[in-house]
Amino acid sequence: MRESVAVVHDLVSRLSPVDELGAEHRVSALAWLASTDDVFRRVKPASPPQHLVSYVVPVAADGRILLVDHINAGLWLPPGGHVEVDEDPALTARREIQEELGLGDAGLSRSPIFLTITRTVGQDHGHTDVSLWYVLNCTGDEELRPDVGEFNAVRWWTRDELVAADPGRFDPHFFRFLAALDRNGLVDELHRRTGLERLSRGSDRFGPVAALLFTPGGHISVRGGCGGGFEVVVWVNSGDLAAAGRTGDLDEIAGTMLDLHSGHSAKELAERHTYLAVTEPVAAIEALWHIITEHEAEVTVPLARAAAANPVLRRMWPWISHGTLNLYDRRDSPSQVKRGLAFHPALGGFMVRPYGGEIHAAEPIEAAVARAAETFASWED
Incomplete structure (x- = not known):
């Protein structure tokens, strides 16, 4: 595999899908990257017909999202563009926000948090974009120098404004991206609720997790559930799975972490947090199969x-x-x-x-x- 393609393959392999469609896109993208090195746009507008794109979503400190009204697509989209031949997608992201908006890259995420595969619309010949979505953390007060040749308008959107807007005017996966954005901030939010310093992002032996907490009595891993919410698994120090469940309530997850940190057993955790169930062998085996086959x-x-x-x-x-x-x-x-x-x-x-x-x-x-x-x-x- 070409070195530049291997870099992208690694980025995609470390992504945690937000839902079942995300899992399908991840599988398709990995298979595509493994099958060919011709993944970068070589000739405008669409050669090869499927190629890589880097999106950058500027996010203000107060939660507003910056989008551009793209002339060609006729949609409100994040800024971004095609990845040049052998270019690292992160470099594409840096280049595009500078060229299109005049923004610096100090707050740019090191890796993408979201992946989509989309058949494009607009004036160009139709083609398929395999898009890596990066986040640019901003104050929201930055001076913008938009490329008037590409955009009809540029604006910051509040979450309430996005909810009230016509979803057909946005990238078809944009609102799924917002779910990934919220999930990506899970560690920071759980840390705010618990104050536990050992909270981190990372991976366990089954792959990437949204949040991870190690304690003297065991550890907790939290994954985004393919059907929504979060899948929470409690492991004892022997390496055995002790309890598992699914919830979308961050207070419940934070409470579970605090209780494990305080020394409560898996049985006590399940009594205190009813979304959890102590995993007898049959249930534990099923939980492990689910993690391995889905994540x-x-x-x-x-x-x-x-x-x-x-x-x-x-x-x-x-x-x-x-x-x-x-x-x-x-x-x-x-x-x-x-x-x-x-x-x-x-x-x-x-x-x-x-x-x-x-x-x-x-x-x-x-x-x-x-x-x-x-x-x-x-x-x-």
Whole structure:
């Protein structure tokens, strides 16, 4: 893979989808980036017909959003533009806000927070934009020098004004972006509500999380739920999943974090916060399968979904270690594994290796899943 394309592939792989459509766009974008290096616009207006774009959304300290009334598109859009050949999308973002609005990049996010795939409208030949959405934090009082050749108007919008506006006058994914923007500020908001210094963004062993808290008694990871709200998982220090649930109430999540930090057990957390349920083995296994099949890195998802569809393997503990899917005998727990196997990625598919046994030659996903199921079935007999 071309180095400049690999940079974009890494950016996309670390994005946490805001909803099911976002998850589909992420899968499609990763597959596209893995299939070709011709991802940058080479010739105006639309060669190749699908190419990368960097959007930049200026956000004022009071929450207002700056949008431009784009002449060609006939829509209110964030400023931005096409990524030049081999250009880092972050550099595109910096260049575009300077050229289009005269703004500096001091408040520009280091990475995009949102991804969309959109068939364009307007006077140019139709094409498909794969857009990375960056955020530019502003005071809201900056002097603007808009490019009058591209925009009919430029204005700051309040959230109330956006809610009252005709959604057909905006990028078709703009209001989904607002949900991602709110989610991206989750750590700051939870920190404001809890004062817990160990709160952070980052990743657990299953991929990116919106918020993460480590305590002496265990840790909590918070992901954006594909159906809305947030998925909250409580882990004990042994590495076992202890409780899980979904809620959109940030006060509940903050309270859960404070209670875990105070030393309350998973059972006590579930009693205090009814959105949580203590995960007995069957429920814990289902929760882990959900995380892996909906939120994990793309290289693992097709295999995990095929394994999850197999009734024998669905009963096993799924686990990710260094990008490798592992399955454990359901009679064990992740912290006390006696029997299990790993799927090692290889040219031609995956190599199945039972713990303590010989590794098999690489096979396509279907064959590797069937081999694993046969192995577990033999252990159950």
